Amino acid sequence: MSGDIDPRSCFCACLTFIQTHPNVHLNIVGDSSLWDAFDTSPYPHLSFVESFDVVNTHDSLRDVMRNKNASSMYKAIAMLANQDAHACVSAGNTAALLAIGSRLLNKVAHVTRPAIARAMPTKGGSYVMLDLGATVDCSPEQLLEFALMGAAIAQAQGAQNNLRQASQPPKVALLSNGHEPEKGNKTLRAAQALLARHDGIEYAGFIEGDALFDTTVDVVVCDGLVGNVALKVSEGAARFVAQSMHDHSQSTVLNRFKTWCAGSMFKQWQATCNPDTYNGAVFAGFDAVLVKSHGSATQTGFLHALEFAYQQAEQQAPQKLAQSLSQFHSSFHSSSYFSQH
Numbered sequence: 001m002s003g004d005i006d007p008r009s010c011f012c013a014c015l016t017f018i019q020t021h022p023n024v025h026l027n028i029v030g031d032s033s034l035w036d037a038f039d040t041s042p043y044p045h046l047s048f049v050e051s052f053d054v055v056n057t058h059d060s061l062r063d064v065m066r067n068k069n070a071s072s073m074y075k076a077i078a079m080l081a082n083q084d085a086h087a088c089v090s091a092g093n094t095a096a097l098l099a100i101g102s103r104l105l106n107k108v109a110h111v112t113r114p115a116i117a118r119a120m121p122t123k124g125g126s127y128v129m130l131d132l133g134a135t136v137d138c139s140p141e142q143l144l145e146f147a148l149m150g151a152a153i154a155q156a157q158g159a160q161n162n163l164r165q166a167s168q169p170p171k172v173a174l175l176s177n178g179h180e181p182e183k184g185n186k187t188l189r190a191a192q193a194l195l196a197r198h199d200g201i202e203y204a205g206f207i208e209g210d211a212l213f214d215t216t217v218d219v220v221v222c223d224g225l226v227g228n229v230a231l232k233v234s235e236g237a238a239r240f241v242a243q244s245m246h247d248h249s250q251s252t253v254l255n256r257f258k259t260w261c262a263g264s265m266f267k268q269w270q271a272t273c274n275p276d277t278y279n280g281a282v283f284a285g286f287d288a289v290l291v292k293s294h295g296s297a298t299q300t301g302f303l304h305a306l307e308f309a310y311q312q313a314e315q316q317a318p319q320k321l322a323q324s325l326s327q328f329h330s331s332f333h334s335s336s337y338f339s340q341h
Contacts, residue, residue: 001029001030001031001051001054001072001073001092002054002055002056002057002072002073002090002091002092002093002295003091003092003293003294003295003296003297003302004057004091004295004296005295005296005297005298007030007031007034008034008035009298009299009302010091010299010302011028011034011035011038012299013299013300013302013303013306014026014028014046014306015038015040015043015046016299016303017303017306017307017310018043018045018046019043021310022045024045024310025045025046025047026045026046026047027047027048027049027076027079027084027085028046028047028048028049029048029049029051029072029073029075029076029079030048030049030050030051030054030072031050031051031052031072032048032050035048049072049075049076049079051070051071051072051075052070053068053070053071053072054071054072054073055068055071055072055073055074055092055093055096056093057092057093057295059093059096061095061096061099064093064096064099064100065099065100065103068096073090073092073093073096073097073100074100074104076088076090077090077097077100077101077104077105077290078104080104080105080288080289080290081104081105081288086288086289086313087288087289087290087291087309087310087312087313088288088289088290088291088309089280089291089293089302089305089306089309090290090291090292090293091292091293091294091295091297091302091305092295094116094133094134094292097283097290097292098114098134098283101114101283101286101290102114105286105287105288105290106286106287106288107285107286107287108285108286108287108318108321108322108325109322109325109326110145110148110325110326111145111149111285111325112142112145113134113135113142113145113285114134114283114284114285114286115130115131115132115134115135115146115149115224115283115284115285116130116131116132116133116134116224116227116281116282116283116284116292117129117130117131117132117149117150117153117281117282117284118130118132118278118280118281118282118308119278120212120213120220120278121213121278122212122213122214122215122216123213123214124216127154127215127217127218127219127220128150128153128154128218128219128220129150129212129219129220129221129222129227129230129231130146130149130150130219130220130221130222130227130284131146131221131222131223131224131227132224132227132228132231132281133224133227133228133231133292134224134283135223135224136223136224136225136228137223137225138187138223138224139187140187140188140190140191140193140194141194143174143187143188143191143194143195143221143222143223144191144194144195144198146221147172147174147191147195147201147219147221148200148201148325148328149284149285149321149325150170150172150218150219150220150221150284151169151170151172151200151201151218151219151324151328152321152324152325152327152328153219153284153317153321153324154170154218154219155170155324156317156320156321156323156324168202169199169200169201169202170201170202170218170219171201171202171204171216171217171218171219172195172201172202172203172204172217172218172219172220172221173203173204173205173206173207173215173217173219173220173221174188174191174192174195174205174206174207174220174221174222175206175207175208175209175212175220175221175222175226175227175230176188176206176207176208177208178206178208179205179206179207179208179211180206181205181206183206184206187223188206191221192205192206200328201219201328204217207220209230209233212230212234213234276297276298276300276301276304277300277304278304279293279294279297279301279302279304279305279308280292280293280304280305280306280307280308280309282308282309282312282317284321285321286318287318287319287322288318289309289312289313289317289318291305291308291309291312292305293305
């Protein structure tokens with residue numbers, strides 16, 4: 001209900017999803033009158049949970065937590081907390097999602113602050129990047145915690161770059177303004193010292209923004225401000241390049257002919273670089289699957305967020321994260337940070 005686009009677009013994505021996943025029961029939380037024009041009789045595994053209140057992008061967290069208990073977002077996360085659902089997807093206010101999730105959901109052991117995480121594509125495979133927007137101001141200790149969560153995700157869910165051996169410790173880097181050890185701010189340099197002291201991960205040092213799509217690391221760590229900016233800049237650049245190539249391909253008869261000749265290759269490139277293909281990021285650290293979709297996601301993008309949530313639930317990702325994180329934690333028990341928390 002609270003994305004940047006018409007909720008009907010999300011609803012159409014839901015219909016497409018339920019057609020290809022007949023084993024899933026999908027609960028749509030919101031104002032059902034918006035979908036009166038759609039015939040839902042062919043979809044017996046589709047249910048509506050009525051909610052007329054909405055968490056808007058401009059709502060303060062105080063107002064959300066005090067007055068939005070009947071909102072679609074709150075009801076959806078409550079269903080997840082009550083185990084009436086295995087996963088929850090929302091395109092709504094990120095801060096509200098985190099706040100409501102923190103109130104209603106439990107965190108897995110050894111997590112003090114959930115982080116938004118997702119797999120990012122590279123030439124050789126993928127890596128886990130976090131935080132992508134949950135916490136804009138992070139302490140060095142929180143960055144260490146994010147690094148361990150990312151390493152646990154990479155290990156538990158097989159997101160390690162396929163250029164590396166699975167038996168190796170996850171390779172973790174900190175996103176900074178240079179690769180030299182003296183670069184970055186005080187927080188990054190302090191986090192670097194913490195990461196370098198732990199042998200359960202392989203600390204790879206600082207990584208710059210221009211290496212994010214050509215790297216062999218398994219995890220890239222940053223605070224939520226930097227991560228969100230990096231994510232949206234990369235998505236904006238991808239859309240700009242794709243649109244520029246499309247405009248150029250249609251600019252003349254000769255270019256249209258060339259595009260037709262290379263049609264399958266051009267379509268494959270567009271699909272690979274389309275940010276909608278990678279829509280959906282999980283709030284890592286909760287004991288249930290809570291997925292954030294872009295507020296501006298298209299129907300295709302929201303469908304991918306649903307697919308991602310389904311995969312996370314099917315793979316029991318929170319449980320695997322807890323198991324892997326416990327193993328990492330046991331090997332780091334001598335750390336001054338973990339001995340104090």
